Amino acid sequence: MNHTDRKPHHLTVQISYEDTDHSGVVYHANYLKLFARARESVIGIDTMADKWHNDRSTFAVYTITIKYHDGVVFGDELDIRTTWEKEGDYRVIFYHEAWKQNAAKPAVSSTIEVVWLGPRKNVLPIPNFDFLRAK
Amino acid sequence: MNHTDRKPHHLTVQISYEDTDHSGVVYHANYLKLFARARESVIGIDTMADKWHNDRSTFAVYTITIKYHDGVVFGDELDIRTTWEKEGDYRVIFYHEAWKQNAAKPAVSSTIEVVWLGPRKNVLPIPNFDFLRAK
Amino acid sequence: MNHTDRKPHHLTVQISYEDTDHSGVVYHANYLKLFARARESVIGIDTMADKWHNDRSTFAVYTITIKYHDGVVFGDELDIRTTWEKEGDYRVIFYHEAWKQNAAKPAVSSTIEVVWLGPRKNVLPIPNFDFLRAK
Amino acid sequence: MNHTDRKPHHLTVQISYEDTDHSGVVYHANYLKLFARARESVIGIDTMADKWHNDRSTFAVYTITIKYHDGVVFGDELDIRTTWEKEGDYRVIFYHEAWKQNAAKPAVSSTIEVVWLGPRKNVLPIPNFDFLRAK
Numbered sequence: 001m002n003h004t005d006r007k008p009h010h011l012t013v014q015i016s017y018e019d020t021d022h023s024g025v026v027y028h029a030n031y032l033k034l035f036a037r038a039r040e041s042v043i044g045i046d047t048m049a050d051k052w053h054n055d056r057s058t059f060a061v062y063t064i065t066i067k068y069h070d071g072v073v074f075g076d077e078l079d080i081r082t083t084w085e086k087e088g089d090y091r092v093i094f095y096h097e098a099w100k101q102n103a104a105k106p107a108v109s110s111t112i113e114v115v116w117l118g119p120r121k122n123v124l125p126i127p128n129f130d131f132l133r134a135k
Numbered sequence: 136m137n138h139t140d141r142k143p144h145h146l147t148v149q150i151s152y153e154d155t156d157h158s159g160v161v162y163h164a165n166y167l168k169l170f171a172r173a174r175e176s177v178i179g180i181d182t183m184a185d186k187w188h189n190d191r192s193t194f195a196v197y198t199i200t201i202k203y204h205d206g207v208v209f210g211d212e213l214d215i216r217t218t219w220e221k222e223g224d225y226r227v228i229f230y231h232e233a234w235k236q237n238a239a240k241p242a243v244s245s246t247i248e249v250v251w252l253g254p255r256k257n258v259l260p261i262p263n264f265d266f267l268r269a270k
Numbered sequence: 271m272n273h274t275d276r277k278p279h280h281l282t283v284q285i286s287y288e289d290t291d292h293s294g295v296v297y298h299a300n301y302l303k304l305f306a307r308a309r310e311s312v313i314g315i316d317t318m319a320d321k322w323h324n325d326r327s328t329f330a331v332y333t334i335t336i337k338y339h340d341g342v343v344f345g346d347e348l349d350i351r352t353t354w355e356k357e358g359d360y361r362v363i364f365y366h367e368a369w370k371q372n373a374a375k376p377a378v379s380s381t382i383e384v385v386w387l388g389p390r391k392n393v394l395p396i397p398n399f400d401f402l403r404a405k
Numbered sequence: 406m407n408h409t410d411r412k413p414h415h416l417t418v419q420i421s422y423e424d425t426d427h428s429g430v431v432y433h434a435n436y437l438k439l440f441a442r443a444r445e446s447v448i449g450i451d452t453m454a455d456k457w458h459n460d461r462s463t464f465a466v467y468t469i470t471i472k473y474h475d476g477v478v479f480g481d482e483l484d485i486r487t488t489w490e491k492e493g494d495y496r497v498i499f500y501h502e503a504w505k506q507n508a509a510k511p512a513v514s515s516t517i518e519v520v521w522l523g524p525r526k527n528v529l530p531i532p533n534f535d536f537l538r539a540k
Contacts, residue, residue, distance in 0.1 A: 014180050018168045018434070020427035022479045023322070027422065028331040029306070032299035033153045045149050049210025052293070060341075061298040066334045071391055074427045075184025121295075121341055153299070155292035157344045158457070160526075162287065163466040164441070167434035187428070195476075196433040201469045206526055209292045256476055284450050288438045303423045315419050319480025345454025 003083040003095050011038045011080040015072055025071035031108050032064070035096040038080045039112075042094075042131050051127070056119035062091070066110040076100055078107070086132055089125040090115055136220060138230050143216040146173045150211045160206035166243050167199070170231040173215045174247075177229075177266050186262070191254035197226070201245040211235055213242070221267055224260040225250060273353040273365050281308045281350040285342055295341035301378050302334070305366040308350045309382075312364075312401050321397070326389035332361070336380040346370055348377070356402055359395040360385055408488040408500050416443045416485040420477055430476035436513050437469070440501040443485045444517075447499075448536050456532070461524035467496070471515040481505055483512070491537055494530040495520055 013034055021027040040048065043059070051057045072078060079099040086092050093113050097106035118124045126132070148169055156162040175183065178194070186192045207213060214234040221227050228248050232241035253259045261267070283304055291297040310318065313329070321327045342348060349369040356362050363383050367376035388394045396402070418439055426432040445453065448464070456462045477483060484504040491497050498518050502511035523529045531537070 016168075016172055016175055016180070017426045017428075017432060018171060021422045022425035022427070022429050023328050023330070023422075024427050028334070029299045029302035029423070032302065033151075036153060036299070037151055040151055045151070045210050049208075052209060058293050060293070060338070062338055064298070064334065064336045068330070068332055071330075073184075074187060075180050152291045152293075152297060156287045157290035157292070157294050158287075158463050158465070159292050163469070164288070164434045164437035167437065171434070193428050195428070195473070197473055199433070199469065199471045203465070203467055206465075286438075286442055286445055286450070288441060303421075306423060307421055310421055315421070315480050319478075322479060343454075344457060345450050 001085060003085040003093065006083045006085070008081040008083050008097075009038065009042045011041050011082070013037070013078045013080060015074050015076045015078065017074065020074050025073055028068065031066065031068075031098060031110065034078070034080055034098065035082075035094070035110055035112060038082045038096055039094055039114075042082055042084065043129060044131070047129065057124070057127075058117055059092075059114045060117045060121075061112060062115045063113045064110060066108065068108050069105060070100065070103070070107040072098070072100060072107050081106075084131070086126060087113075090123060092126055092132070138218040138220040138228065141218045141220070143218050143232075144173065144177045146176050146215040146217070148172070148213045148215060150207055150209055150213065152209065155209050160208055163203065166201065166203075166233060166245065169213070169215060169233065170217075170229070170245055170247060173217045173231055174229055174249075177217055177219065178264060179266070182264065192259070192262075193252055194227075194249045195252045195256075196247060197250045198248045199245060201243065203243050204240060205235065205238070205242040207233070207235060207242050216241075219266070221261060222248075225258060227261055227267070271355060273355040273363065276353045276355070278351040278353050278367075279308065279312045281311050281352070283307070283348045283350060285344050285346045285348065287344065290344050295343055298338065301336065301338075301368060301380065304348070304350060304368065305352075305364070305380055305382060308352045308366055309364055309384075312352055312354065313399060314401070317399065327394070327397075328387055329362075329384045330387045331382060332385045333383045334380060336378065338378050339375060340370065340373070340377040342368070342370060342377050351376075354401070356396065357383075360393060362396055362402070406490060408490040408498065411488045411490070413486040413488050413502075414443065414447045416446050416487070418442070418483045418485060420479050420481045420483065422479065425479050430478055433473065436471065436473075436503060436515065439483070439485055439503065440487075440499070440515055440517060443487045443501055444499055444519075447487055447489065448534060452534065462529070462532075463522055464497075464519045465522045465526075466517060467520045468518045469515060471513065473513050474510060475505065475508070475512040477503070477505060477512050486511075489536070491531060492518075495528060497531055497537070
């Protein structure tokens with residue numbers, strides 16, 4: 001299923017002290033934490049935790065592109081919109097956008113390619129997770 | 136109002152990758168972020184953001200004691216229970232506990248004393264916030 | 271000056287608890303902190319701090335691409351190699367590589383485009399910093 | 406050996422973007438990261454990494470008290486002074502102070518009690534590390 005055909009997953013986050021830096025906006029690296037929380041919400045932390053605690057398998061980030069269009073400040077409410085698609089047997093690509101309220105375009109957008117690692121950090125085919133079938 | 140007379144505020148947090156370290160449990164410093172999110176929820180981020188963006192006033196942490204009783208792993212759901220009391224005109228003390236599900240005692244507990252700083256980082260009397268009157 | 275003509279800047283970092291996550295390797299977002307420390311070392315924190323504290327001007331990250339080739343664990347010593355080039359009047363591009371000892375290729379590589387923001391978060395021409403002239 | 410008889414260990418840290426929050430000073434939780442780096446420097450990351458990678462044993466923080474006396478801003482150079490003492494067979498207590506240049510008192514001070522955990526997160530006697538014998 002192509003990611004543009006998919007209804008976006010929404011995660012609402014209100015910007016906390018921990019997200020910001022002294023210049024007054026969200027620290028650039030911290031969007032990756034917000035996007036990781038969005039992916040955990042899409043996949044299900046329980047699903048991920050079961051896989052990890054049972055057989056030490058886990059998703060790992062392989063590549064990221066990220067673009068910063070607008071600053072976000074303490075107290076702003078972000079709507080993190082996520083779509084995704086499987087590419088072949090070994091990759092899932094997540095498309096994240098962070099939207100401020102009433103904005104005309106996303107403040108930050110990112111494409112994140114993940115792979116599935118087995119217990120010896122070997123790349124394995126992506127398991128048939130529910131979120132890959134969901135629309 | 137004494138903090139033990141107060142009904143605890145509850146914040147539920149499910150432990151994310153970002154919270155953990157390589158030993159497999161939540162990194163000790165990251166509980167302070169979870170407790171800060173709990174305080175932001177008690178006080179209201181909007182309330183805090185208004186004060187900050189309008190006159191550069193904010194709470195600042197003055198002292199912390201924290202005790203670690205049990206490890207918490209990826210996927211665990213924590214119930215962060217927070218009570219608080221005002222002490223004189225210049226201090227609010229927050230009592231935080233992080234409870235794992237079905238636990239007999241908190242995994243982590245902390246007492247955090249905060250003060251109110253004006254725009255020149257001068258200590259001022261605590262404003263008459265709603266959360267101080269709430270029961 | 272093209273970045274490939276430039277002698278790389280080296281920053282040595284030994285991986286600390288704070289850098290890692292429960293899967294046993296460095297958390298993906300934390301490489302951006304290590305690369306930011308490398309840029310601060312190239313530019314000079316004192317230079318950046320003077321600009322910020324005097325007129326609220328600062329670099330801001332505009333785009334990032336990052337590729338993860340190998341995991342890095344607690345205690346590993348990384349050689350962060352950084353080159354850079356100015357592109358037009360408004361952008362500096364930094365090329366970061368994180369090398370483990372005796373590795374045949376970098377564990378992580380990243381291209382990070384930065385712009386210069388004035389006190390109202392307006393994009394301004396990059397000031398004539400020493401690091402842009404250095405070879 | 407009592408900690409007051411010990412010559413302090415010094416770690417110099419210049420405050421980076423990642424350390425700060427939107428109020429303009431170092432985020433309160435981040436001092437625990439700076440102090441953890443100081444302990445890693447005292448103990449030796451290599452020593453800690455060997456123990457971890459060989460038998461999954463590690464120090465864990467048991468209690469912390471921390472007091473914030475002064476704000477620290479981007480670019481400030483901190484001298485982290487650390488002393489320590491063993492208390493019985495099961496605890497080491499670290500005393501950390503973060504000093505700004507030319508300051509009359511520490512900006513932040515902290516007492517951190519650590520224990521030694523075996524591979525099943527069981528508390529074990531502290532191994533006979535070099536740093537416990539050093540003066």
